[in-house]
Amino acid sequence: MGLGIWGLKRSPWVYHVNVGACNNCDIEVLELLTPRYDVERLGMVLVGSPRHADALLVTGCCTRQAAPRLMEVYTQTPKPCIVFCIGSCACTGGIFRHCYHFARPVDEVIREIDPDAIIAYVPGCPPKPEAMIAGAAAALSTL
Amino acid sequence: MSEIQDVTGEAIESAVLSRVVTALGGMVLEVTEQNPRRGWVRVDPARIREASRIMFAEQKARLATVSGLEVRDGIDMLYHWCLDSEHYIVTLKALAARPAMEIDSVGQDLPAANWIEREMHDLLGAEFRGHPDMRRLILADDWPEGAYPLRRDFHVPRVDPTGKRETNEWAGARDEKKLQQPPASQPKTPKPGRTLINIGPFHPLQEEMEFFQLYCEGxxxxxxxxxxxxxxxxxxxxxxxxxxxxxxxxxxxxxxxCSASHPWAYIRAVEEICGIQAPPRAEYLRTIVAELERLHSHMLWIGLAGHFLGYNTVWMWAWKYREPVMDILELTTGSRIHYANNRIGGVRRDIPPDLYPEIRKAVDSLKAPLELITNAFLDDPVLHARLKGVGVLSKEDALRWGATGPTARASGVPIDARRDYPHGAYEEVDWEVITQPEGDVFAKAVVRCLECFESVKIIEQCVDRIPDGPIAVEVNHVPPGEAVGNYEAPRGETFHYVRSDGGAGPVRHKIRAPTYMNLPSFKSSCIGEHISDVTITLASIDPCYSCTERMARLVDAETGKPLGTFDDMVRISQERTRRLRKEV
Structure with a gap:
């Protein structure tokens, strides 16, 4: 285990990226911060810039206008970082995959610029906050 | 008024439709009276500007939206006008004929039509003569010219469950040449002395991506x-x-x-095409879920508004007390957020009577926290100083931009689709439409806080009075026809137009979400404001918008040097606090 990964596993700071979601996953992500779930007690903090982040929480089907911006955000995130695809849309395109403005699934967009990216998937429409916490814990423990 | 005839040769019964047709006079080509609350009027396309002026200025109608529809002879433009106080929706139809598919722009007179015309230009390829600002609005920068997704001949290749498209050879395929060019919707270059401030597209805690550009002087x-x-x-x-x-x-x-509101608006349109009515119990069940949704949405906004202002206590409180609402939604529909509850003809799941006490208990438990939050919000002198007189949307502007929901009601426009277009259980329970005259951010907060209490009232009465009976009627076939349906979502009126050809699904489905009308009204509420007030003004219509200051990057337009350094910010903040202290 490299020093980078060792550091990543402790207190991951997350940045939230919406690339064309219906808002539900986003509400549930915000829900994580509020008193009932309160992930800050587990060391996860939502930050305001990808440059401060250890992990990206990506929600939504990746639209064509958003895809290049998602790559830019990923490039700005210090490595190593984990990309969490939150929700069915981010995992595969979900219900919107047949729409004309859908670009590609989030993992493909990220792998185009970094084939070795660490990507974790939390499916669900939307996944419950508990599922997000479980997904994060599972991903961190497998690193 | 018996001389005015419908397309079938029968006299028009509705006084409202007769009056509108008389006012439009010679431009009317054909009138169809669908039912006592809906009328369709085909007008001369060459005179659509005049017709729209009459509808807005003389008939005092509100332009809900325009839906474009490709037909054999061109593009049919459907201008949906709501006469809210008379509970009537008139649709003016005008044909933009092939091959040019051109029509006069209504957006040049009425800003409410500005965006929708740009959208139809993108999606259908219609041309609008005289439109003031015809830049690309809704399609991506790399979308090829001349590919119109809503035309009949446009096909999207299938996508497999892993997200792979069958083929990359299709009309909407990425245009590599276009990518080399500057973006389709380029910002205007700021005049000397003005600074361009970009907000977005990604933004801390912002839920949706939007890209705002503020031109600032000082x-x-x-x-x-x-x-x-x-x-x-x-x-x-x-x-x-x-x-x-x-x-x-x-x-x-x-x-x-709005995941209870959009399906309800769509279903109202389809039920109107079918000519059916959901059973009373279904209407009550729909109302309960929709009002629970309004409660959770308003509390979410109150919390976020507090957060944008740096008042995080309100955020944590509001979201903590919102949890019982989410629990009840999960208990009654099976999901915290996507309810999958509404269907054509009724609802999918019943609420068993043994859950009524649970719902009542949860709603009861909200009253004290709502009082607490409302008081924390409305009695706080700092918030008064911070929000009063900020981001004012005047009543005239609210009407011109076609604002809806709490945004319009806080500007003294008393519209609410729940009251104006009776449906659900809203006619059978006591509740008030909350309005405020001021139009500032504070008024919008007051409207939302007080609406929470109305929702609590509605839910309690619904639970007490819900009748027994079936929860859905069987619908086997949707006949050919067209209809509109609307519902008052937490953010404002959502408006759906549905057209059927008698087949298995809609041939055209136009969706107009409330923020689509409320967002452009920033142009009148933000201009002239202080940059630091823009944050909350943008947030005040509830697009879930946040923290302008954190992303604002001040750069001198000519030299490219950063302007607002950290020390400047500290100094400006201190001065402002001192000034506010005096005012408070």
Missing amino acids: ETVVDMDVRISYNHRGIEEFSSRLTWDQVPFLVERVCGI
Whole structure:
């Protein structure tokens, strides 16, 4: 285990990226911060810039206008970082995959610029906050 | 008024429709009276500007939206006008004939039509003569010219469950040449002395991607522009490839916080085409879920508004007390957010009577916290100083921009689709439409806080009075026809137009979400404001918008040097606090 990964596993700071979601996953992500779930007690903090982040929480089907911006955000995130695809849309395109403005699934967009990216998937429409916490814990423990 | 005849030769019964037709006079080509609350009037396309002026200025109608529809002879433009106080919706139809498919722009007179005309230009290829600002609005920068997704001949290749498209050879395929060119919707270059401030597309804690550009002189915003498309998925086109019963699942994913409202508006339109009425119990069940949704949405906004202002206590409180609402939604519909509850003809799941006490208990438990939050918000002198007189949207502007929901009601426009277009259980329970005259951010907060209490009242009465009986009627066939349906979502009126050809699904489904009308009204509420007040003004219509200051980057337009350094910010903040202290 490299020093980078060792550091990543402790207190991951997350940045939230919406690339064309219906808002539900986003509400549930915000829900994580509020008193009932309160992930800050587990060391996860939502930050305001990808440059401060250890992990990206990506929600939504990746639209064509958003895809290049998602790559830019990923490039700005210090490595190593984990990309969490939150929700069915981010995992595969979900219900919107047949729409004309859908670009590609989030993992493909990220792998185009970094084939070795660490990507974790939390499916669900939307996944419950508990599922997000479980997904994060599972991903961190497998690193 | 018996001389005015419908297209079938029968006299028009509705006084409202007769009056509108008389006012439009010679431009009317054909009148159809669908039912006592809906009328369709075909007008001379060459005189559509005049017709719109009459509708807005003389008939005092509100332009809900325009839907474009490709037909054999061109593009049919459907201008949906709501006469809210008379509970009537008139649709003016005008044909933009082939081959030019041109029509006069209504947006040059009425800003409410500005965006929708740009959208129809993008999606259908219609041309609008005299439109003041015909830049790309809704399609991506790399979308090829001349590919119009809502035309009949446009086909999207299938996509497999892993997200791979069958083929990359299709009309909407990425245009590599276009990528080399500057973006389709380029910002205007700021005049000397003005600074361009970009907000977005990604923004801390912002839920949706939008790209705002503020043109500032000093700290005053003098102009602004917005580019959308980041969140455009193409739901309208996809909807016309689905069956009637699949569409509600799609439209509840238009916006996660309106996931009871969009299906209801769609279902109202389809039920009108079918000429059926859901059983009374179903209407009550729909009302309960929709009002629970309003409660959770308003509390969410109150919390976020507090957060934008740096008042995080309100955020944590509001979201903590919102949890019982989410629990009840999960208990009654099976999901915290996407309810999948509405269907054509009724609802999918019943609420068993043993859950009534649970609902009552949860709603009861909200009263004290709501009082607490409302008082914390409304009695706080700092918030008064911070919000009163900020981001004022005057009544005239609210009407011109076609604002809806709490945004319009806080500007003294008493519209509410729940009251104006009776449906659900709203006619059978006691509740008030909350309005405030001021139009500032504070008024919008007051409207939302007080509406929470109305929702509590509605839910309590519904639970007490809900009748027994079936929860759905069987619908086997949707006949050919067209209809509109609307519902008052937490953010404002959501408006759906549905057209059927008697087949398995809609041939055209136009969705107009409330923020589509409320967002452009920033142009009148933000201009002239202080940059630091723009944050909350943008947030005040509830697009879930945040922290302008944190992303604001002040750069001198000529030299490119950063202007607002950290020390400057500290100094400005201290001065402002001192000034506010005096005012408070």
